[in-house]
Amino acid sequence: MLEIRELARSYGPVRALDGVTLTVRAGEIVGLLGANGAGKSTLMRTVAGLQLPDQGTVTVAGAALDREPIEARRRLGYAAEEPTFYEDLSASEFLAFVSTIHGLDPGEARARATGLLERLGLAARADEPVRHYSHGMRKKLSFVAAVLHRPAVLLCDEALEGFDVSAALEAKQELRARAEGGAAVLFSSHVTESVERMCDRVVVLHRGRVARTLERRDWGSPDAGPSPLEREFLGVMRGTAAEARAS
Amino acid sequence: MLAPPSPSRAALARLERALLARRFSALDLRLRLELLAFGLLASGFFGWKVRIPLDGLARHRGPGAATAALGAGVLIALIAGALIAGARHRGALRERSSPPWLALPLPPEEVAAHLARVSSWWAAWALIPGAGLLVAGVGLVPPAAHVLIAIAFLSLLLPAGRLAAALVTGWRPPAGTGHPIERRLRIGASTSPRPRTYRARWSRRPAWLAVWAKDLALSSRPGPLRGRLVAALLLALVSALAWRLPLDPRLDGFLAFAAALLAAAAAAEWIVELCGSDPFAVLRSLPVGVAALWSARFASALLAALLLAAAHAAVRATVVPAVWTPALRLQLASTGIAALLVCVLALNYGLTLFPRSDHALRMLAVTLGLSIAASLMIPLMGWIVLFAGLIHSTRRLPRWATLEEV
Numbered sequence: 001m002l003e004i005r006e007l008a009r010s011y012g013p014v015r016a017l018d019g020v021t022l023t024v025r026a027g028e029i030v031g032l033l034g035a036n037g038a039g040k041s042t043l044m045r046t047v048a049g050l051q052l053p054d055q056g057t058v059t060v061a062g063a064a065l066d067r068e069p070i071e072a073r074r075r076l077g078y079a080a081e082e083p084t085f086y087e088d089l090s091a092s093e094f095l096a097f098v099s100t101i102h103g104l105d106p107g108e109a110r111a112r113a114t115g116l117l118e119r120l121g122l123a124a125r126a127d128e129p130v131r132h133y134s135h136g137m138r139k140k141l142s143f144v145a146a147v148l149h150r151p152a153v154l155l156c157d158e159a160l161e162g163f164d165v166s167a168a169l170e171a172k173q174e175l176r177a178r179a180e181g182g183a184a185v186l187f188s189s190h191v192t193e194s195v196e197r198m199c200d201r202v203v204v205l206h207r208g209r210v211a212r213t214l215e216r217r218d219w220g221s222p223d224a225g226p227s228p229l230e231r232e233f234l235g236v237m238r239g240t241a242a243e244a245r246a247s
Numbered sequence: 248m249l250a251p252p253s254p255s256r257a258a259l260a261r262l263e264r265a266l267l268a269r270r271f272s273a274l275d276l277r278l279r280l281e282l283l284a285f286g287l288l289a290s291g292f293f294g295w296k297v298r299i300p301l302d303g304l305a306r307h308r309g310p311g312a313a314t315a316a317l318g319a320g321v322l323i324a325l326i327a328g329a330l331i332a333g334a335r336h337r338g339a340l341r342e343r344s345s346p347p348w349l350a351l352p353l354p355p356e357e358v359a360a361h362l363a364r365v366s367s368w369w370a371a372w373a374l375i376p377g378a379g380l381l382v383a384g385v386g387l388v389p390p391a392a393h394v395l396i397a398i399a400f401l402s403l404l405l406p407a408g409r410l411a412a413a414l415v416t417g418w419r420p421p422a423g424t425g426h427p428i429e430r431r432l433r434i435g436a437s438t439s440p441r442p443r444t445y446r447a448r449w450s451r452r453p454a455w456l457a458v459w460a461k462d463l464a465l466s467s468r469p470g471p472l473r474g475r476l477v478a479a480l481l482l483a484l485v486s487a488l489a490w491r492l493p494l495d496p497r498l499d500g501f502l503a504f505a506a507a508l509l510a511a512a513a514a515a516e517w518i519v520e521l522c523g524s525d526p527f528a529v530l531r532s533l534p535v536g537v538a539a540l541w542s543a544r545f546a547s548a549l550l551a552a553l554l555l556a557a558a559h560a561a562v563r564a565t566v567v568p569a570v571w572t573p574a575l576r577l578q579l580a581s582t583g584i585a586a587l588l589v590c591v592l593a594l595n596y597g598l599t600l601f602p603r604s605d606h607a608l609r610m611l612a613v614t615l616g617l618s619i620a621a622s623l624m625i626p627l628m629g630w631i632v633l634f635a636g637l638i639h640s641t642r643r644l645p646r647w648a649t650l651e652e653v
Contacts, residue, residue, distance in 0.1 A: 049531055050531050050652070051651045051652075052649060069648065070536050073533060073534040074534035076532065080532075083528070084526035084529060085529065086461065086524065086525075086526065086529070088465055088468045088470055089464065089465065090444065090445040092446065092447035093446075093461075095447065096448060096449045099449065101454050101533045102533070106449040107449070110447075110449040127445055129468075131442070132442045
């Protein structure tokens with residue numbers, strides 16, 4: 001579904017990516033781990049089409065990024081590490097713009113956007129300009145924009161960092177739903193706990209190269225759901241919500 | 248013995264050098280050469296236009312008068328440089344709404360001096376007319392005086408920019424305690440009114456129409472986009488009203504056309520600002536190409552040109568006698584076409600230099616300046632310069648797909 005072949009990219013004398021080859025199959029969530037400067041964000045940005053590789057190819061659900069960039073981007077969702085927006089558009093206007101560019105059905109896109117915003121706790125402020133959003137809210141909006149069109153390939157670059165606990169759980173649920181629906185998800189994070197629970201496979205990047213690929217059995221974590229602490233937290237949140245409803 | 252500079256002063260000096268190097272490296276070699284060529288041409292043109300009257304002055308009133316005239320010209324160039332730096336400094340202070348680096352233990356005087364030095368670089372634009380003036384004086388002004396004027400100009404240019412920036416910093420700062428620079432930089436951070444809300448309109452339409460609707464929505468909201476649009480609309484109105492001036496009708500027509508070109512330049516700046524308002528990562532990760540973006544902004548350019556021509560036609564229709572002669576029709580058509588060309592040139596620069604709208608604005612200013620200079624030299628030559636710029640920038644449009652954020 002996502003095929004990266006011999007991808008290389010340098011910044012002056014620094015070789016940020018040095019012949020990276022990896023494949024993310026349909027229905028798979030692949031984690032990307034690496035130290036700072038290992039090349040994770042460069043890989044994500046290059047695959048998202050934000051910068052050109054010096055060599056190598058990227059194929060997104062059958063569309064080559066260099067030959068059919070528009071088609072490749074139509075099949076791609078990208079949740080950025082440091083998202084940027086039209087600051088004077090409201091979140092709902094931004095999502096409507098994104099859905100129009102993707103050619104989505106307006107009614108369906110609106111319903112899906114509203115649902116996602118509610119799940120991530122943004123619905124109440126969806127009509128405010130993004131300029132007034134906090135860092136976490138901006139990350140949530142970037143995530144919603146990335147998954148809105150149910151892309152065949154989803155790139156999450158430190159996408160869940162900055163989310164509150166319940167929003168992070170909802171986002172992980174959405175990611176799993178996307179994967180179960182046949183999407184290929186490349187998930188980069190510094191938080192090994194998230195990667196450990198979410199991912200089917202982990203690619204370790206080191207100095208711009210794939211140092212190792214780990215399968216789920218290698219780290220021996222069969223449980224892909226919420227962690228015990230997350231389950232406790234959810235219980236508290238649900239209890240509080242029930243009390244509020246009762247009162 | 249001189250005291251060593253404070254660590255923060257040295258750090259700020261290093262930062263300034265790094266900023267300067269970074270801005271220079273952001274221009275690719277071709278653009279550097281193009282800017283250099285434009286600068287030399289503009290400077291040469293300026294020198295050529297000044298040389299003739301300066302020569303006449305030297306012949307009729309002697310070298311002393313020519314020296315005084317050259318000194319006055321260089322002084323005007325210095326003041327122009329200072330004004331550019333001051334205006335830029337004013338804009339920069341307004342942009343900085345919540346600077347986290349103010350939390351660093353920096354003396355406010357050093358912060359103010361640092362920001363003033365950075366803004367003073369803009370005074371270097373005065374080198375274009377200044378160099379032209381100095382070259383024009385060769386052989387007409389006594390060599391010793393010539394060298395003195397040149398040294399004074401070059402050594403005073405950046406200090407003049409710094410002085411202008413310092414005046415802007417100290418000019419009526421907001422009320423409060425502390426250094427004026429602190430009070431200025433806190434303006435944006437201290438006020439957070441309840442935001443207005445905007446409901447989305449979900450509809451199915453082509454990509455270019457979605458971009459155009461988004462552009463118009465952004466231009467209707469407070470900010471630099473609306474400022475540019477309002478300025479362009481006001482200038483368009485003023486240019487149309489020039490037809491009603493109680494002067495010779497032909498002079499009215501000339502003034503209306505000249506003012507219309509100013510309005511077109513303002514509309515062109517709005518279009519460059521529109522192109523620069525697209526967040527790089529958003530645009531490049533969406534399935535939208537340069538054709539859709541160009542079409543959306545062309546719609547804005549066409550609308551601007553039509554509005555301008557319509558305003559001129561409407562006001563001209565109220566002037567007695569309201570006779571539509573072929574010459575008048577030609578002038579109205581020329582007004583619309585010139586406005587469209589200028590706006591499309593701006594659009595091409597805005598897209599091919601994306602996301603650096605500041606570079607695009609500079610290129611636009613240089614090209615329009617050259618067009619005007621060429622028209623003053625040889626009638627209609629400006630059209631050729633404008634067309635050449637348009638063709639050159641259009642050929643660069645496919646580069647949009649390979650641009651990267653610097």
